[in-house]
Amino acid sequence: MIDTVIVNAKIVTPRDIVFGAIAIDGGRIELIGPEWQMPKSREVIDAKERFVIPGIVDPHVHYGLTPAPGGSFAEACKRDWKPDAIGAAFGGITTVMPMLMSAGSYVPVTKELIGWANENSATDFALTVIVHKQQHRDDMQELFDSGVTSFKHFFNAFQAEEGEQMQLAPVDESGLFRSLEKIRDLGAPAIAMVHAEDCGLYSAFIARQRAKGRDGLKAWNDARPPFTESVRIELGARLAYEARAPLYFVHLSNQESIETVQRYKARGARLAAEAVIHTLTVSCEQEEEVGIWAKFVPPLRPWSEIHNMWRGIRGGVIDCIATDHCTYMLEDKTLGQDKHRGSIWEIPPGISNVQEHLLPVLWTDGVLTGRISLNELVHLTAENAARLFGLYPRKGAIIAGADADLVIVDDTTWHVIDDKFYHGKDTRFSIYMGRRVTGRPHLTMLRGKTILKDGRYVGSFEDGKHVEARLGQFSARGLADSTAVAE
Numbered sequence: 115m116i117d118t119v120i121v122n123a124k125i126v127t128p129r130d131i132v133f134g135a136i137a138i139d140g141g142r143i144e145l146i147g148p149e150w151q152m153p154k155s156r157e158v159i160d161a162k163e164r165f166v167i168p169g170i171v172d173p174h175v176h177y178g179l180t181p182a183p184g185g186s187f188a189e190a191c192k193r194d195w196k197p198d199a200i201g202a203a204f205g206g207i208t209t210v211m212p213m214l215m216s217a218g219s220y221v222p223v224t225k226e227l228i229g230w231a232n233e234n235s236a237t238d239f240a241l242t243v244i245v246h247k248q249q250h251r252d253d254m255q256e257l258f259d260s261g262v263t264s265f266k267h268f269f270n271a272f273q274a275e276e277g278e279q280m281q282l283a284p285v286d287e288s289g290l291f292r293s294l295e296k297i298r299d300l301g302a303p304a305i306a307m308v309h310a311e312d313c314g315l316y317s318a319f320i321a322r323q324r325a326k327g328r329d330g331l332k333a334w335n336d337a338r339p340p341f342t343e344s345v346r347i348e349l350g351a352r353l354a355y356e357a358r359a360p361l362y363f364v365h366l367s368n369q370e371s372i373e374t375v376q377r378y379k380a381r382g383a384r385l386a387a388e389a390v391i392h393t394l395t396v397s398c399e400q401e402e403e404v405g406i407w408a409k410f411v412p413p414l415r416p417w418s419e420i421h422n423m424w425r426g427i428r429g430g431v432i433d434c435i436a437t438d439h440c441t442y443m444l445e446d447k448t449l450g451q452d453k454h455r456g457s458i459w460e461i462p463p464g465i466s467n468v469q470e471h472l473l474p475v476l477w478t479d480g481v482l483t484g485r486i487s488l489n490e491l492v493h494l495t496a497e498n499a500a501r502l503f504g505l506y507p508r509k510g511a512i513i514a515g516a517d518a519d520l521v522i523v524d525d526t527t528w529h530v531i532d533d534k535f536y537h538g539k540d541t542r543f544s545i546y547m548g549r550r551v552t553g554r555p556h557l558t559m560l561r562g563k564t565i566l567k568d569g570r571y572v573g574s575f576e577d578g579k580h581v582e583a584r585l586g587q588f589s590a591r592g593l594a595d596s597t598a599v600a601e
């Protein structure tokens with residue numbers, strides 16, 4: 115007798131959608147097939163002809179951006195992680211990859227957070243560390259050995275005031291190149307993540323916009339224009355090509371960056387690219403609706419660039435869609451004002467609750483509009499991230515042997531997003547307020563255990579476990595195979 119069988123399911127496998135059943139035992143998928151082939155089980159879940167997709171893998175998450183009393187990053191991270199991972203479960207996200215910030219060595223803080231989160235996380239997790247000092251490069255081998263294999267760089271993004279607020283030093287060309295060489299030598303699944311923006315350039319544009327007395331989302335877009343991103347994408351891609359190292363660009367936002375990544379992929383560079391959900395679905399031309407809550411880096415772009423981004427997805431240049439979730443309280447984000455007051459130059463970039471609205475917004479704006487198929491949604495939100503970050507085939511696909519991280523999607527009920535929609539740390543704000551969406555999880559399962567059902571969280575804080583990135587022989591669709599690079 116096995117643990118669970120899910121019957122009457124439209125199962126979204128990597129290639130097809132098949133109608134049938136999924137057998138689950140010991141937290142893993144045993145078998146996918148017609149119901150009559152299923153072994154006897156203690157529990158039967160009737161999917162009632164709903165779609166079943168793999169649990170989402172979100173490789174871009176920030177917990178702990180605002181300081182905790184006492185100032186330690188680990189404490190701030192724990193404070194946000196505990197409530198917001200429940201929001202992730204409501205959003206069908208079963209693996210999160212928080213990014214850690216530290217001025218000192220990451221060895222103690224990764225140990226501390228893995229130990230803590232093994233008893234306090236609603237979802238499984240892997241960690242990324244933000245590299246901005248030589249010591250962080252020196253620690254890479256030790257981190258790699260403990261299963262932490264992704265290394266994020268702010269490639270000349272953030273300096274002066276911005277950097278000081280975040281206690282980050284920007285990484286210049288030689289710093290990124292030294293990291294890339296190290297990452298290449300570590301071998302798969304080690305991978306660089308890069309936020310590409312040129313702070314030397316955009317600082318001048320910000321000063322100019324402010325001197326003109328401008329404010330708002332369009333001014334913010336003009337203050338960090340697309341080319342201040344794409345020049346750094348070009349240089350980062352070139353460095354990855356020369357170092358023969360894998361590099362994942364976070365949050366691409368414009369056509370020139372897409373073309374650059376496409377060109378270097380065609381040359382055999384080991385590149386991957388990400389889009390974040392708000393860059394695909396909200397424009398800087400919508401300030402009336404979304405207000406200055408929608409301040410992001412890079413900024414939201416005009417509609418023309420949003421169309422380019424969807425083309426980049428359809429063309430296979432963009433491999434993953436992530437959240438770039440940033441935990442904030444309403445007060446942090448508005449500085450005591452409402453979404454239409456306060457200044458774009460003063461409020462912090464990023465927004466909360468993204469992990470919870472990612473799936474329904476993507477379902478509504480991506481799948482129902484015909485921009486992507488359901489199989490593509492699964493590649494973009496689960497399989498490719500799992501492959502790129504060494505978690506596949508445990509995570510990212512409904513295949514025999516994989517962890518039973520599954521989401522039964524409710525695509526018949528419609529919701530209007532308001533503050534009752536959310537379940538994270540602060541539910542009071544969203545850039546999607548008033549939007550109608552469908553595609554919320556009806557049930558979320560983590561390694562065979564139901565953690566969300568019928569709109570209720572039924573998991574516990576001991577459910578989530580650290581997933582060591584180990585398996586590096588796979589690459590994403592669109593990521594050039596390492597053998598294609600001349601050695």
Ligand SMILES: [Zn+2]
Nearest residue numbers: 174176364438
């Ligand atoms: Zn981010």
